[in-house]
Amino acid sequence: MWTQFLALVWRDILSEFRAREVVVGMAVMALLTLLIFNFAFDLSGAQRVASGSGAFWVAVVFATLLGLGRSASLDRQEGAWDGVLLSPVERPVVFLAKLSSMLVFVVLVELVALVVMALLFDLPVFRPGVLLVLALGTLGLCTLGTLFSVMTAQARAREVLLPALLFPLAIPVVIGAVRAMVLELSGFGADAGPWKSLLAGFAMLFLALSVATFGVVTEE
Amino acid sequence: MTMRTGVDWLTLLGVAAFALVALSVAMIFLYAPADATQGDVQRLFYLHLPPAWLAYLSFFIIFVSSIAYLLRGSPHWDRLARSAAELGFIFTTLVLLTGSIWGRPIWGTWWTWDARLTTTLILWFIYLGYFLLRAYVADPERGARYAAVLGIVGFVDIPIIHMSVRWWRTLHPEPIVVRSEGPAMPPEMLVTMLVTLVAFFALYAFLLVVKYRIETARDEVLALRAAADSSV
Numbered sequence: 001m002w003t004q005f006l007a008l009v010w011r012d013i014l015s016e017f018r019a020r021e022v023v024v025g026m027a028v029m030a031l032l033t034l035l036i037f038n039f040a041f042d043l044s045g046a047q048r049v050a051s052g053s054g055a056f057w058v059a060v061v062f063a064t065l066l067g068l069g070r071s072a073s074l075d076r077q078e079g080a081w082d083g084v085l086l087s088p089v090e091r092p093v094v095f096l097a098k099l100s101s102m103l104v105f106v107v108l109v110e111l112v113a114l115v116v117m118a119l120l121f122d123l124p125v126f127r128p129g130v131l132l133v134l135a136l137g138t139l140g141l142c143t144l145g146t147l148f149s150v151m152t153a154q155a156r157a158r159e160v161l162l163p164a165l166l167f168p169l170a171i172p173v174v175i176g177a178v179r180a181m182v183l184e185l186s187g188f189g190a191d192a193g194p195w196k197s198l199l200a201g202f203a204m205l206f207l208a209l210s211v212a213t214f215g216v217v218t219e220e
Numbered sequence: 221m222t223m224r225t226g227v228d229w230l231t232l233l234g235v236a237a238f239a240l241v242a243l244s245v246a247m248i249f250l251y252a253p254a255d256a257t258q259g260d261v262q263r264l265f266y267l268h269l270p271p272a273w274l275a276y277l278s279f280f281i282i283f284v285s286s287i288a289y290l291l292r293g294s295p296h297w298d299r300l301a302r303s304a305a306e307l308g309f310i311f312t313t314l315v316l317l318t319g320s321i322w323g324r325p326i327w328g329t330w331w332t333w334d335a336r337l338t339t340t341l342i343l344w345f346i347y348l349g350y351f352l353l354r355a356y357v358a359d360p361e362r363g364a365r366y367a368a369v370l371g372i373v374g375f376v377d378i379p380i381i382h383m384s385v386r387w388w389r390t391l392h393p394e395p396i397v398v399r400s401e402g403p404a405m406p407p408e409m410l411v412t413m414l415v416t417l418v419a420f421f422a423l424y425a426f427l428l429v430v431k432y433r434i435e436t437a438r439d440e441v442l443a444l445r446a447a448a449d450s451s452v
Contacts, residue, residue, distance in 0.1 A: 152356075156358065161356050164349040165352075168346045168349060169374060171381055171384065175385065176384055205376065206373065216365055217369055
């Protein structure tokens with residue numbers, strides 16, 4: 001089971017390493033979102049912790065959305081996803097592998113975006129508390145995102161459908177992650193505890209639900 | 221299908237629902253006293269609370285029938301979920317509209333990012349996604365399964381959304397009908413509220429059954445059409 005899992009994750013990472021169609025696009029999207037926010041809002045003044053955290057998470061959400069769409073579209077080519085489903089691998093393992101490769105991609109993009117944010121907005125982003133918030137928020141976002149991207153992969157107008165499903169349900173992640181990040185960045189990390197619990201609870205709950213329902217979603 | 225004679229129970233339910241709605245409208249305007257501070261605007265309350273309960277009740281029905289559909293696979297459960305979703309969407313829209321009209325004179329604004337308002341708005345968007353999912357997935361059986369998964373995930377998410385938004389900010393008054401020390405309003409208002417609630421629930425039950433029958437008929441038509449296509 002462990003080797004199956006690693007093989008599936010490696011499949012995504014290898015194809016990304018060869019084609020570079022997912023991560024590069026996501027990173028460009030994230031950086032451009034940060035850039036646009038810089039013009040739309042004042043990210044240099046005293047408010048830059050609040051608006052910078054907000055801009056960062058909007059960039060992450062958009063980049064994740066793009067990455068999920070790109071990854072699903074690569075899987076549709078030449079029946080790659082059908083091959084995965086036909087292989088004798090338990091469905092929960094397939095889900096966890098798909099989620100893990102997406103997590104790798106999103107975390108890479110987040111690290112790039114964090115460096116840019118630290119430089120452009122002069123914020124002390126590389127703190128353990130900030131990184132923990134990042135990990136928990138990303139896990140929750142990618143869990144629901146992976147489940148919905150598989151559900152919408154075959155649908156018409158999937159570019160519309162995926163955000164229509166993901167955005168409303170991911171609102172607790174956005175609120176929790178932005179609030180916790182603002183607290184961490186302004187030195188009130190101790191107050192971010194409830195938000196971190198919310199993010200962790202969200203991630204665990206929907207991880208369990210996704211694993212439980214993924215078999216139904218991929219039934220042919 | 222057997223032909224029935226005489227008056228069937230659905231007609232009775234429909235007549236009862238419309239009579240109750242007429243009675244509740246009369247009570248709202250003629251029997252219930254005007255509010256001491258808010259005046260006549262407060263009468264919107266009677267049309268605001270029942271749709272709110274029904275909006276959330278609908279999602280609960282979707283949740284239960286989604287689980288039943290995934291476990292049993294019977295199309296009855298899917299039809300029930302579809303019917304409840306459409307009604308839930310209408311009642312969620314009603315809550316938002318009546319709340320907005322009420323908020324304007326009392327809070328001085330059409331909209332505010334209060335916890336309950338925000339949660340209800342997000343609920344509205346989840347319903348919207350639910351319809352889009354059903355509309356855009358070509359295979360109906362697959363669409364039904366996906367919708368069931370969304371029905372479960374979405375219902376579980378609602379309390380979390382509410383909690384996160386509540387920590388974020390709040391302005392909406394605390395519940396005044398359901399609370400441990402008893403309702404905080406004069407008896408005439410309470411009676412009017414209860415009659416309106418019964419009327420809305422009767423109307424809801426009637427509409428749900430009618431909608432369910434429409435969905436059953438739709439499935440039959442689709443099956444007949446598919447059979448006709450394959451026999452040509």
